[in-house]
Amino acid sequence: MDATEAVRLMCERLGEGVLDARAPRPRRAFVRVRRESFGEAIKHAVLELGFSHLMAITAADAGEELEALYHLVCMDATVLTISVRVPKGDAVLPDMSEVLQNAAIYEREAREMMGIGFDGLRDEAHLVLPRGWPSDVHPLRKDRTYDDLAKIKLELERV
Amino acid sequence: MGYASTVKMPFGPQHPALKEPEHFLFELDGDTVVGVTPRIGYVHRGIEKALELSTYGHGLYLAERICGICTVAHTCCYTQAIEELMGIEVPPRAKYIRTIMSELERLHSHSLWVGLVAHEAGFDTLFMYAWRDREAILSLFQEITGGRVLHAINTLGGVRRDISPELADKIRCTMEYFEGRVKDYRRIIRTEPTFLKRTRDVGVLKPSDAAKLDAVGPTLRGSGIKEDVRRDDPYIAYDEMPFNVISSDGCDVFARTEVRVEEMMESIGIIRYALDRMPAGVFRVRAPRNAPAGECVSRVEAPRGEDMHFARSDGTAKPERYKVRAPTLANIPALCRMLVGIHVADIPIILAGIDPCFSCMDRMVVVRGGRASGTLQSKRDV
Structure with missing residues (x-):
């Protein structure tokens, strides 16, 4: 499926749920959806449109909100990026392991590094950060500087 | 012969199979593996954060150093992403x-x-x-x-x-x-x-x-x-x-x-x-100094498999967000599946079989993994 077709089908299915949809070049599509439509968007893309390969989840800091971008690929190598924004005070998304079997490893990464919670995620142990790392410090947030993180690391080493 | 209970055996971070640090906790029934829990991050260097703080030209040096073996793959992926953003x-x-x-x-x-x-x-x-x-x-x-x-x-x-x-x-x-x-x-x-x-x-x-x-x-x-x-x-x-x-x-x-x-x-x-x-x-x-606002997904076939970078620019000389997903991370769930049901003696060869590269995979945390070193990694060191 080519990128324009993917964008068209996503918009057709989600209607008002789509905030922004683009296909800037062949084999690349970007669709930003409302939070309420997120689960449906992923399920539709994976189960009905055949975007069954999850390449990665990128978590980004968008000021007052956090953004999660799911990079999905189909058999024709079209990359569909479905993104969703959640406010920092209530940054929780549903766990997608049911439809994407390898989602947990990327969700754990996004959870630790950016602080997006995933409802239903079974294993919430540290995957990448050192043991004892404070659970409220997410290194990739824009307000975390190198100096902050260095201080935390020093504290950890003193223990 | 069945055993009354299973035994947990830590494998790594320094371990017999590989020259890079990685931890696997194996659950054994006799000498058969019945469960495996991976723990990564021992060689995280904070490269994604460092890339956000670097100009596009400087970022090239960081991308070069994500991995020593797939350095061309990572720089191809990086340059391709930034060139697409810059429109060159x-x-x-x-x-x-x-x-x-x-x-x-x-x-x-x-x-x-x-x-x-x-x-x-x-x-x-x-x-x-x-x-x-x-x-x-x-x-x-x-x-x-x-x-x-x-x-x-x-x-x-x-x-x-x-x-x-x-x-x-x-x-x-x-x-x-x-x-x-x-x-x-x-x-x-x-x-x-x-x-x-x-x-x-x-x-x-x-x-x-x-x-x-x-x-x-x-x-x-x-x-x-x-x-x-x-x-x-x-x-x-x-x-x-x-x-x-x-x-x-x-x-x-x-x-x-x-x-x-x-x-x-x-x-x-x-x-x-x-x-x-x-x-x-x-x-x-x-190449220009700044990239107009935009985002792109760049993919290359590194020797170990698909390498993916995501870049987002905001019109300045530095990326707003840069994400790297190296092939080894993508292979970890499959590796865990392969390791269940095998004998302990086969662990090293199966681990080596995916051609893991942990410094590629670990790239984000701002601290150096080894506690013994006791040093902090500055952006310049990365």
């Missing part, structure tokens, strides 16, 4: 040079891996030969770029150095030698009984599992699924290169070895083809 087109000659470098890197990475897997299989003679032969490629790198490990050849807008006709002849000569060596490896791995016994039916990954768990690269192709970014989502000059996507239906470590050895033959073919048809002209165009 790379000259055709630069695309060919990048293709030749990528394939030389695949040759050196795969021969390194053949050596490692032979070592884990208890066949050190092949390990010695493979690593000796790999020297020929490293020497070529030195001739082409001045560096054996890091090459600094890719730059925004093209490449830094040209390949002269004399250099092209040297590459052809080395390919002649290397082709003979690869044919030798092919004969050895197919006929040597010790190697066959240690790799056949070991680390089985069924095609359905490989697809569901989204394995990538030779690990996926060793399970019979023909997916390769070079053919499916062509980048640099791959759309002009004739080559076969290699796969094998064995689904075991032997199949992964076979795929890599055959891929080396294909790489030699691609290098020869590219050298013979290299377009004339400039090999670099000037």
